[in-house]
Amino acid sequence: MPDGDRFREIEIKLRVSDLHEIRNTLRRVRAREISPRTHELNTLYDTPAQDLRRLGRLIRIRVEHITGGSKRKQVQGPAVLTYKAPVRPSKEGKRATAAASRSRFKVKEEAEVSVTGASEMDRILRGLGLHPTFRYEKYRTTYLLPGIKNLKIELDETPVGDYLELEGSPASIDRAALRLGYAPSDYIQATYGALYLADCRRRGRKPGHMLFPNAKKLR
Numbered sequence: 001m002p003d004g005d006r007f008r009e010i011e012i013k014l015r016v017s018d019l020h021e022i023r024n025t026l027r028r029v030r031a032r033e034i035s036p037r038t039h040e041l042n043t044l045y046d047t048p049a050q051d052l053r054r055l056g057r058l059i060r061i062r063v064e065h066i067t068g069g070s071k072r073k074q075v076q077g078p079a080v081l082t083y084k085a086p087v088r089p090s091k092e093g094k095r096a097t098a099a100a101s102r103s104r105f106k107v108k109e110e111a112e113v114s115v116t117g118a119s120e121m122d123r124i125l126r127g128l129g130l131h132p133t134f135r136y137e138k139y140r141t142t143y144l145l146p147g148i149k150n151l152k153i154e155l156d157e158t159p160v161g162d163y164l165e166l167e168g169s170p171a172s173i174d175r176a177a178l179r180l181g182y183a184p185s186d187y188i189q190a191t192y193g194a195l196y197l198a199d200c201r202r203r204g205r206k207p208g209h210m211l212f213p214n215a216k217k218l219r
Helices: 019-028 096-102 119-125 169-181 193-203
Strands: 008-015 031-044 058-068 073-076 078-084 105-117 131-144 152-157 161-168
Touching: 008 169, 019 152, 019 161, 058 119, 078 119, 105 119, 119 131, 131 193, 152 169, 161 169
Parallel strands: none
Antiparallel strands: 008 105, 008 161, 031 058, 031 131, 058 073, 058 078, 078 105, 131 152, 152 161
């Protein structure tokens, strides 16, 4: 993977206790919606021995359905193939990336491409010896905040709770979190997979896939 800050994902999550209240807060700070509420079905792939997970790497296919219109019809968008891995800092970004990695931010290398056929991509990955290991879904709405460049705010509704995901530079994340009423002590670095496993342990349930009940999918 080429070096460069544009291939680094720096992000945090923030727990949302009241979905209605956070939407009001986003309106109050004049956040601009740039992507409507979209259903995402994510599938992680790995070897039978879980080699990618042990190396801190990830291969994922995401299929998106945008919900809209008076009849709430869903329109399928392109599938997205994502690769994530531990950071290999470039000379220019070494100090900033190392500081973020040691602090309260989650930092990964990331590469994404759109693919026209999720089923064909599935065949390719299986042909390379990878197989689906974990499926999870969520509803995501994406916003920008005026006056804060290079920052995305994503409001995620998941089977294990609602979260804001802030992605950008450490400074822009800090500014946006403060504007939304959060402190650095609220930052969460965990993945949704880790949050799901923690939720299963808390409820005494056997882990499976992080999926909504069918009733949720009709909303």
